[in-house]
Amino acid sequence: MDTDFIIGHYNYWLVILLMMTGLYTVVSRGNYIKKIVGLNVFQTSVFMMYISMGKVSGGTAPILETGITLYSNPLPHVLILTAIVVGVATTAVGLSIVVRIHQAYGTIEEDEVNDADHRMEFGKEDLP
Amino acid sequence: MTEESILGTVVVDIILFGLLAITAVEIARLRSLFGVVALSGVFSLLSAGLFVTLDAVDVAFTEAAVGAGVSTVLMLGALSLTTQRERIPSHTALLPFFVVVVTGSVLIYGTLDVPAFGDPKAPVHTHVAPEYIEGSAEVIDVPNVVTSVLASYRGFDTLGETVVIFTAGVAVIAMLGSGLRRRKNGQQK
Structure with missing residues (x-):
C-alpha cells in the first residue's frame, strides 16, 4: 500500500467512517427521532460517496465556460440532487409516523413501545 | 492544477x-x-x-x-x-458497535478496487458523461450541464421525483391530519 494509493482512497474511507457513525446511531439508540437523525447522517454520507466518485482532479464545476476543457462528472450530481429531495420527503413521512406513535403510545422510546405491545398482547404479569 | x-x-x-x-x-x-x-x-x-x-x-x-x-x-x-x-437505553451498545465495525470493514475492503479519487481515466468519466457535456452546449444550449441533464435529458425522471414528493405529502396528511383532528375533538368532549 503506497502513498499514492492512500491519497487516492482516503476520501472514501473518511466517508465510510461518517456513514458508520450514522449507522451506529440508528441501531444503538432507542429514541425514534434520534434514529431518524442517524439515518439522515448515513444518507448524507452516501451522497458524499457519490459526489467523490464524480470528482475529476483539475476539473471545475460542470458549468460550460469558454477556455475550460476539463469538467467534473455532472451525472452523480444529478442523481444526488434527486436523492436529496426524495430524502427529505421520506424524512417527513418518518417523522409523521413518530408523531403518530407518540399520540398512540405516549412515548417515542423503542423499549417502552415494545413493552406496551407486549402488555397489550399477554397481560401485565407476563412481562420479563 | x-x-x-x-x-x-x-x-x-x-x-x-x-x-x-x-x-x-x-x-x-x-x-x-x-x-x-x-x-x-x-x-x-x-x-x-x-x-x-x-x-x-x-x-x-x-x-x-x-x-x-x-x-x-x-x-x-x-x-x-x-x-x-x-431516555438512557437499557441494553448495552456492544452488539451495535460490533455490527458497525464489521460493516465498515467490508465497505473499506470494497473501496480497494474502486478507481482512485479524482482519476480522470476512471470508467465513470469516459463513457456517458462526455456526451452529456458536449450535447448540453449543442443540443440544449444551457451552460449548466446539471440543469440540462436534470430538466431536459432526464426530465421524466424529475417528473417521477415530483410524484414521489406528492405521495409523501399525501402520506403525511393522511397520518397526521386525521390524528390531530381526533385529538382536537377529544379535548372538546
Whole structure:
C-alpha cells in the first residue's frame, strides 16, 4: 500500500467512517427521532460517496465556460440532487409516523413501545 | 492544477471531514434531542461545504437549503409534537458497535478496487458523461450541464421525483391530519 494509493482512497474511507457513525446511531439508540437523525447522517454520507466518485482532479464545476476543457462528472450530481429531495420527503413521512406513535403510545422510546405491545398482547404479569 | 492547489484542496477536505466526524459523534452521544436536531443542521451545512470543494455546486446549494433548512424545520416540528429528552437505553451498545465495525470493514475492503479519487481515466468519466457535456452546449444550449441533464435529458425522471414528493405529502396528511383532528375533538368532549 503506497502513498499514492492512500491519497487516492482516503476520501472514501473518511466517508465510510461518517456513514458508520450514522449507522451506529440508528441501531444503538432507542429514541425514534434520534434514529431518524442517524439515518439522515448515513444518507448524507452516501451522497458524499457519490459526489467523490464524480470528482475529476483539475476539473471545475460542470458549468460550460469558454477556455475550460476539463469538467467534473455532472451525472452523480444529478442523481444526488434527486436523492436529496426524495430524502427529505421520506424524512417527513418518518417523522409523521413518530408523531403518530407518540399520540398512540405516549412515548417515542423503542423499549417502552415494545413493552406496551407486549402488555397489550399477554397481560401485565407476563412481562420479563 | 498546480501541486500547491492540490495540497490546499486536501487540507480543506481533511478539516471539513474532521468537523463532520466531531458533529456525527456528538449526534450519537448527546441526549438532548434539541441539540441533536441542531447538530444535524450543522452536519448538513458542513457537507454542503464539502460538496463545493468536490465541484458539486448545485448539490451544495440544494443540501444547504433542503438538508440544513427544511429537514431541520421538520424535525423541530416533530420535537414540539413529541418530547425533548432521550431516555438512557437499557441494553448495552456492544452488539451495535460490533455490527458497525464489521460493516465498515467490508465497505473499506470494497473501496480497494474502486478507481482512485479524482482519476480522470476512471470508467465513470469516459463513457456517458462526455456526451452529456458536449450535447448540453449543442443540443440544449444551457451552460449548466446539471440543469440540462436534470430538466431536459432526464426530465421524466424529475417528473417521477415530483410524484414521489406528492405521495409523501399525501402520506403525511393522511397520518397526521386525521390524528390531530381526533385529538382536537377529544379535548372538546
